[in-house]
Amino acid sequence: MIHVRQLTKTYKEIQSGPFTALDGISFDAMPGQIYGLLGPNGAGKTTALRILSTVLKPTSGTAIVNGFDVNLAPEQVRRQIGFVSTNTAIYDRMTAWEMIYYFGQLYGMELDKLRKRMELLFERFQMNEIRNVLCSKMSTGMKQKVSIVRAMVHNPPVLIFDEATSGLDILVAREVLNTVEQLCDQGKCVIFSSHIMSEVKRLCDRIAVMNRGHILAEGTIEELAQEHQEQDLEELFYQMISKSEQQHEAVLQKA
């Protein structure tokens, strides 16, 4: 469903010279599976997901999303995915209904189908009471709901959640996690990035631990636990990251 191969992204920075945000990462995510990207801030998760959603272009390497190459057919790729991230806000001066209707139209949905789908989603997410409320008047949780419905409106085979629970209270966060689970059960391919262990542990079928643009380890949680002889995921994560940091510092000192 999603095949990432040798994905690299470098930024030109005036101050510090070229900065490699992603250094040739590769992974595969399958339908009906939640694939977790786990890593500290600045690990390159957001860059990777931005490339998958074709907001950014890779410097080299490629990713195939549901059969479409991000380099060759970015528009087709965008039709295959629903993208929710901390950076995908909603329009302040639109109501929930208008916002989602607009995006449904951009996805090229027939208006009848779109309305039916929206009724269904508004019902399911209990959003009928905020239907005609301007987004600027909504709470953070409501906004996130609108964002998620916006990403789901065209019923995409792939959903990408980039730190989708950050800044939400426990109730809303749990609701988001439930939704993600349901989507997976419907056979969608879900990519879920987070730095919260409990979420990852609960949801993800496979995870990739990232730091400084590299994937340090990849596999199911059990596989990782066995490989590194550590049952506690948080401890495992901490060990991996600190080891990687030490290596990085050693390289820097040599240089």
Place this chain on the structure above:
Amino acid sequence: MKWQNVKLIFNRELRDQLRDRRTLFTVAIMPMVLYPLMGMAMLQVAQFMREYPTKIWVVGMENLPEHPSLFVDGQVNLEYVSETDQQLIDVQVFHHDAQTESVIRQLREQTDPTEGTGNVNELIQQEMQKRGVDVTVVIPAPITNPALPDRRSKNLDQSDDDSEQSAAVETQPYSNQTVYVFQNSASDKSRLGAERLNGGLMKWKIGMVRENLTANDVPISMVQGVTLTNADVADKSGKQAAAWSKILPFIIMIWSLTGAFYPAIDLCAGEKERGTFETLLSSPAARSEIAIGKLLTVISFSMATSLLNLLSMGFTGMFVVSRLGAGMPGGLPMGAPPLSCIGWLLLALIPISALFSAVALAAAAFARSSKEGQYYLVPLMMISMPLMMIPMLPAAELDLGTSLIPVSGLMLMLRGLIEGQYAQCIKFAGPVCGVTLVCCWLSIRWVVRQFNSETVLFRASERFGVGVWLKFIMQERHELPSLGNAMLCFVVILVAKFFIGFVVQTPDSFAMFTKQTVIILIATMAVPAVMMALVLTRNARKSLRLRSCTLPMASAAILAAIFLNPLFTWFAALVMQIYPPTGDLVMMEQTVSNILTSAPGLWAIILVFAAAPAVIEELAFRGFILSGLQSLRSKWQAILISAVLFGIAHGVIQQTLITTVVGFLLGIIAIQTRSIIPCMLFHLTHNSLAVLLSSAKASVVENSFLLRQLLHSTNGESYQYSIAPGILMSAIGVLLMAWFIRLDATPTMNRENAGLTRLIARMFPPKSQA
């Protein structure tokens, strides 16, 4: 591009902007409130001018003659001012004190009133301030009615003068019979008061002269002389059109820019700030669709702002004019603008709004936040203001030069259309529309490019330091110059030429002329091109196309220049016929030809006119600039743009046209041969032939069989190509150019590179690496 998506985005952005209070305020509310407020203020000022009472202080009232009397019962005589003015002029007389005495004394001593009153001005100003008066009138010496010498005894007024005064008149051949009116021009009230009073004083003076003449039995016609009458043949609508034609285009322009700017910031920088931009980018809409959708929204707001301002200003203006004009005979030279004028404005508004909107949107796309976006407004205004101001200059006229300036040309044409000079406008409609459309197209391309650029959309703030930045440029430079580098080089050349123009003196000898020409060429072209190639690119030699070429290429270039020469000569003659050289150019040519007579020989002229430009101009234009332009997708586009830039750099319109064509051929040769040498040879040959043809002497031509066939002279002085051989030559020239175009443009390994590769291969055989 899917127009369905563009429409969707346009509709949403439009609705979004209409829901924004700030936008609505700047677009709709402000103009609707601003102009009526300004109109009211103007009416207030006018009312103040009409109703404000003036206090005048009269010093030496006793020196005024009793007849004709300027003042009656402490007020200005009704014979000289209107009743309202009489009411508004408050005449005050104070007791004389030391200051006033001093003023009177000083003024009395002045024998020539035209000397000015510098010595008492300060004193008077202090006194005026102290006494709170607006205008001071001083009559330092008694005013007497003069009489013809033999009739003095008959003069009634003179009879009751005391002996002392008549003695003073007699002893002074020129008596100081002056009425001084002191006003403070820094104060509006004072200026207004003096204006009111002066009219009355003038009438009083005339009345006095009239009475004097009658008293002395002199007919008034003796002093009347001839009457001068000015008549204005412009009809009322013409006058109105002239007034409107200057104001309205400016209003339209300035508001379409302002109206474009705020929505542009909100639609780009504002969305980035609110985080909705990425949402839109991750939707199926393509970047170009987003860009065009947003652009259309900005254009709509730009046009709406402009129109609302125009309407509001129009209505307010008409109201104010009718109120102000009511009191004036003949009314003000303004009324409703003619209907055709509104039509032209609406038509011009479309490209203007498109242009400004695209520029504003491209600038706004670069901004990270609304605040940063606001910073770009001032530079944008600074650039476009002069373009809008040029047409307001009284001497500015629509000609080929001005019609090629973006914005200005359109404004001038708009002015011409409003004034009804259709013939003049149609002549230049082509260039004006062409330039405007090209500008619109380029700016729209720029917007789409900005939206496609990650570095623009996801620009992170970084600490800036000049040193770090320079290091970054050095690190990031490519083998060949970029498009930006090329344009920078061109701008540097233009600016250097402009400044060197101030320093250059008119040469007086051939040596000085040579020195000047070469120094200018080196300083304005060679230095920028070579320096930039060295600093901004990794491979300066390749950037400047400094590589050898094959013998066939070199000879083909020389032959092409020779065979195409008749065609160029005819084209140049055609250009000169359409745009006859104007004063400056003729004078320049005159100076140059005078200097050339002192040249040591033909070889020297060829060296200065042909060899130096051939080498240096080619390095800059076919070398660095064309290399940069080659990063454009199409090589023909690169060649065309480099040719136009080459033309513009020549400055004078006639030369621009000719050199653009030459530049185009040189561009083809440069790209096809990938070497600068054939270009230099072509350029050298072309310029040399021009020198030779202009200095061809009858003795030389008539003695040569070939030249006799080729050239003919109509006046026995200058020679031209004969038609038949000229056409034959041109045909061969065209074939030679076709040969260049058909040259294989794929990289062919030249000899030295091949040798180098072989050498490297020998030094590092593949085995040793394994």
